[in-house]
Amino acid sequence: MSEPMRDNARGQPLVRTSDVDDLVARVTAIMSSHTVAPARAGGFTALVSGVHTPGLSLLEMDYGMPVRLSADPLPDYIAVCLPLTGSLTARHQGRRLDASAGRTALVGTPASELVMDWDEALRLLVLRVDLGALRSLAARLISDEPEEPDLHFDPAMDAPEITAAALGQARLMQRTLADAGPEAVNPLVAAQLREQVMCTLLLGQPNSWSPALRHRPEPAHRSIVAEAANLMRTHPDEPLTIESVARTVGLSVRALHAGFRRELDRSPKQYLQQVRLERAHADLAAAAPGSGVRVIDVAHRWGFSHPGRFATTYRHHYGEAPAATLARPLH
Structure with a gap:
């Protein structure tokens, strides 16, 4: 049995169901192939809600009892699993991993199967982030070349400050999009929030491009900073992001930031x-x-x-x- 779910604070209602097959079919359509095995018969009620922008979706999941979830290697995205309450253990990339509310999180990747054991108290916020969007942003952060690098993330998000930043930005995006409603999302706001989440992952969570992302950028010339500032002044009604501005003027995002700080004493976002x-x-x-x-x-x-x-x-x-x-x- 399933019925529509009503909880606007969590985002768009997706499903409330006590049918495991129904749940798996609905969530597979949003995420990818997986199975769910409840710990016991009876008493199973799953609540799922979510919001979506191009390249990034958020799902809030509460299954109400211990379950084992087994997912095939993720095809074209990463899944940042942030416990809001409770905890989970997982096997992924040949490692045993733990994630618990307020402390640690898990990054599911295309590298291998993901098997998670959820405890009864778990309420989970999942960020589904498109790998193509992450690769594109990584290339722009690193250099001026339009290449999309291979990108591999460490599955353990165990730095408290990164977990807190990712959760805070996800919650902000969730509230903003849920409050606006699917037909009234401001594209200027959605683009900025999406870029903040992706930058936190790229710059904070260890990945194959971390050394290059942390490399000190070459300074931007004064004329290029002026060109970027003029682009913002002449097209402020468009869904500009700092990544798109940097791409247009031929700079990395970090070089653009450095140039704005030096020339205008503020960040591009503040400008x-x-x-x-x-x-x-x-x-x-x-x-x-x-x-x-x-x-x-x-x-x-x-x-x-x-x-x-x-x-x-x-x-x-x-x-x-x-x-x-x-x-x-x-x-």
Whole structure:
């Protein structure tokens, strides 16, 4: 028996079921081939919810009893398994691995079969990250060449700061996309959140390209920094990411960061946010009182998904609330 699940805080409801075959069929369609063996007969109820953006999906899973999950080698993605409660043990890449809430996580890879034993208390957040997107970003972080390097991750995420960063960014993306709803996701926000998650994995989790990713970049020339800044000023309404800006001007992401810090005393992300804040201010100042323009709509248009944080940032820069700018008569 299965029924739709309702839990908007976790994302789009996918399934609530007490039928193991139904569960496996539904999750296989999202992830890849696997089996699930509950520890005992009866009392099995699985809850699964999720959100999706191109290249990255998040699933929250709660199966309600100990299970053994066996997955074939992942075909074209990695699965970052972050316990929210409880713990699991696994066998992967010839190793025994442990993951527990608030401490450690597991990175499932295409390298070998993945066998996991979940305890009864486990509630698991899984990031399904497309390997092609990770390879593309890795190539841009490393060099100016459009190559997509082979990319192999260590399956043990046992550095607490990396686990915490990955979980925090995943939770932020989950809440942002769930609150917006599948039809109202701001592409500017989604692209930025997706890039943050992937950068954390590439720069924080040990992988085959870690030495190259940590290599100090060559400094960007002043003219290239100016070109990148001009791109942000002229196309702020497009879903620009720092990776896409770096690719357009022919730099690695790290070199672009170094150049912005040296020339403009801020990161590329901070500069792009400032440009979009200026556009939001211009829209609010140009709107006639009573025209129907709303602060929340202007903020959303320019990639500010949290109204409270937008208002705080706006007041810091302009000395008044965005609503005050909107209400001022035109001259």
